Amino acid sequence: MLLSMNDGERFRLTKIERITGERRIESLFTQGSSFMAYPFRVVWQIRNERPAASVSVLISIPKKRLKRAVDRNRMKRLTREAYRLHKQHLSGELPAGEGHLDVAFIYVKDEPSDYVTVEKGIRKAIRELGVTIQTTTR
RNA sequence: GCAGCAGGUCGGUCUGUCGCUCCUUUCACGCAAAGGGGAGGAAAGUCCGGGCAACGCAGAGCGCCAUACUUCCUAACGGGAAGCUGUUCGUGAGAGCAGAUCAGCGUAACAGAAAAAAACCGCUCCCGCUUCGGCAGGGGUAAGGGUGAAAAGGCGGGGUAAGAGCCCACCGGAUGCUGCAGCAAUGCAGUGUGCCGUACGCUUUAUGGGUUGCAAGGCCAUGUAUAUCGGAUAGGUAGGGUUGCUCGCCCGAUGCCGAGGGGUAGGCCGCUACAGGAGGAUGGUGACAUCCGUCCGCAGAUAAAUGACAGGCACCCCGUCUUGUACGGGGUACAGAACCCGGCUUACAGACCGGCUGCUUUU
């Protein structure tokens, strides 16, 4: 997996690929579709305007489920790391040229998990998201 | 050696690969490259105190909140240091709590005669009656009346009709004066006053407190309100402002016409360099202060960076045996900055430092 470095698609994840702004988040949660990929709930939406990145992501760890800031920070970092290492599978599924994808990963477990669990959840989520987009866009 | 008391310090580290964010430099200006910085002792709770910012502020009275032994430290504090007195706990090292007040007021369930004032039972005197057992009336008492968390300082003597600090000796406390020690709280000595229950609250005295908090507040572009100003309209009225109230003071109407340009979402500033840290010297019992031809530059994110994976080292625990510089397995806390500081409180695996106490052993 480490040898895909040289084809231009590196495992990076910068600020541009994150969803910011109240209106955009509001639109995602009110009009987007969702499914479960334990320990995550995935919310996604295809938008018509085209910002810098083709896929934007939002990771949410609810304070209601994890009381301590340390746990929330760690789960967010693990989730981000897993997404960073697997996101190129998702951009391959996207129909080129038209619109872009907003995705939110919401942690729904009541206690922190280890990296293996998070990675499994993210891989499952990305696989399922790819299949769903393929079927809806045709 | 074991158990403990109070205080202080630290709280993993190295390598590789892949990342995140900020700053600087370079360039072919981008999702680039290079170099450098990147969580804590509590960053936490938001319990105090300040800085900073905006708004407010003629004056007077009342109210509200906080603090309360002494001296000192400090920018300030409800914090800290050193000490004083009492009390509770502990064998002890020590720890917790309390400590303005001359005067006044309230409360103290149940029990108990009574919760501080009197009354009641009882004791006792006088007078009258008497069936000589007592009874009625008028006084004097607080020694006894065993309950309670708490009962009118304790004990002995004198005194008396009976009694009582009513008087006296001794003891315990309170308080005034004098002397000595101390900056002081206070201590010691002498002397005067018979002044003598406890707890809590109200009250009172002194000191401090304007309100709101960086989501404060300012700017930009987009955009356009019942802010505000002027005109006509009329009564200094309704009402509003003035920290919670009162006085006082100030402003002052819907609707119409014209001018005018607020907030939300977005971006930028505020935003990280100062009561700064390390080291040394001097002064001080100490908190701390002063000084330096000294060294360091030490997070600034904004749907919110400071991470992930792999391997080693260090420390601890368990197991195995070939008892070792072995092998295998497991563990390494509490916890994540959001304007910044000083404290307090709470959470915390483990390690270290010197001091003190009790018990025990040896000499």
Place this chain on the structure above:
RNA sequence: GGUACCUUGGCCGAGUGGUUAGGCGUCGGUCUGCAAAACCGUUUACGGCGGUUCGAAUCCGCCAGGUACCU
């Protein structure tokens, strides 16, 4: 990030230092052929840990959980 407040049985809710009201509900009984209604009885509480006090749901600290506002 900041500010204000709340916590009493299964639920609602009173209680300003002296044995925690009341209502709804649960369960049992009376009544009834059986049930409902009615009546009688019964069960279950002061968020946790300390302190002050003779005595704390109440007063004072610390902690936990929850709510609202700046939005």
